[in-house]
Amino acid sequence: MTTTMITADDLFQRVNHVIPSIEWATMADDAEAILRLKRERGAVILAHNYMRPEVFHGVSDIVGDSLALAREAMTVDADVIVLAGVHFMAETAKLLNPSKTVLIPDLRSGCSLAESITAEDVRELRHRHPGVPVVTYVNTSAAVKAESDICCTSGNAVSIIESLGVPEVIMIPDQYLAANVARQTGVRVITHPGACEVHERFTPGDIRQIRADYRGDVTVLAHPECPPEVVDEADYAGSTAQMISFVAERRPKRVALITECSMSDNVAQEYADVEFVRPCNLCPHMKRNSLGAIRRALETMTNEVTVDPAVAVRARAAVDRMLEVR
Numbered sequence: 001m002t003t004t005m006i007t008a009d010d011l012f013q014r015v016n017h018v019i020p021s022i023e024w025a026t027m028a029d030d031a032e033a034i035l036r037l038k039r040e041r042g043a044v045i046l047a048h049n050y051m052r053p054e055v056f057h058g059v060s061d062i063v064g065d066s067l068a069l070a071r072e073a074m075t076v077d078a079d080v081i082v083l084a085g086v087h088f089m090a091e092t093a094k095l096l097n098p099s100k101t102v103l104i105p106d107l108r109s110g111c112s113l114a115e116s117i118t119a120e121d122v123r124e125l126r127h128r129h130p131g132v133p134v135v136t137y138v139n140t141s142a143a144v145k146a147e148s149d150i151c152c153t154s155g156n157a158v159s160i161i162e163s164l165g166v167p168e169v170i171m172i173p174d175q176y177l178a179a180n181v182a183r184q185t186g187v188r189v190i191t192h193p194g195a196c197e198v199h200e201r202f203t204p205g206d207i208r209q210i211r212a213d214y215r216g217d218v219t220v221l222a223h224p225e226c227p228p229e230v231v232d233e234a235d236y237a238g239s240t241a242q243m244i245s246f247v248a249e250r251r252p253k254r255v256a257l258i259t260e261c262s263m264s265d266n267v268a269q270e271y272a273d274v275e276f277v278r279p280c281n282l283c284p285h286m287k288r289n290s291l292g293a294i295r296r297a298l299e300t301m302t303n304e305v306t307v308d309p310a311v312a313v314r315a316r317a318a319v320d321r322m323l324e325v326r
Helices: 008-015 028-041 053-059 066-073 087-096 119-128 157-164 175-185 204-213 228-233 240-250 262-270 291-300 309-324
Strands: 043-048 062-064 080-084 101-103 134-137 150-152 168-172 188-190 219-222 254-258 275-277
Touching (some): 008 028, 008 053, 028 043, 028 291, 043 053, 043 066, 043 087, 053 262, 062 066, 066 087, 066 309, 080 087, 080 291, 087 101, 087 309, 119 168, 134 157, 150 157, 157 168, 157 175, 175 188, 204 219, 204 254, 219 240, 240 262, 254 262, 262 275
Parallel strands (some): 043 062, 043 080, 080 101, 134 150, 219 254, 254 275
């Protein structure tokens, strides 16, 4: 948790590469208020990689992909956790920190993928495929996790599947992630027709157009929630954290991140020597996590996320099994 006294001016120095000063002037009051409220409430802000730069590089204390946030949520030294992301991420933080208050800036911050499947759907899959282990993407509700054997993220899905040592799994709910993982592992995957509304919109033609626009002088990184034919057109496929590591280690001259739009802004702030092509598909739910929404949540201590204790015990077991796999 951040303990040093910083100001909105200090925060601007972190984002001035991607946010003009005239735009930051409209954000400074909210930023100052959030800094004060974090101290008063004993709060910490966890922000997903898809957050706006003013949240990701500005007021947040811990940033990362869903796996990193799940791990960090277990060790935060705070009474209050504000999860700047979507609802299933806040539920996961609550599962791992049952005694802490977990807030989400906007209760409408849902997820098309999480909403594509219910606990009843999982029970039906188990009935149709008895004895087959259920691997559930963390982009799901606690109720769905509770019906599962183990969870995974886009970053550790291959490791999770391989750790089971079985020829067949039920992997839900992202049909594209499941298909991409099946190709990497050789494990037969039974899935569910779910998809991310951001990643499923990308097409192979989008990538071919980017390459044509830059005469092939561009490195393309795709998220594994994209359809397999999109992944096939990319130079590399990986989670948001894996994309960041690729840029940090390889330092490509020019790169296109085939994922949610704000990723490019956030990574560009760290790597000014890399030119970022910005194919822009926005997640409307992630964008609800504005500075104003974070400020209101801390001022009023509203939008608290809770999980039914009976559900939480089983859901946490599936998350814990995931966290045990390195």
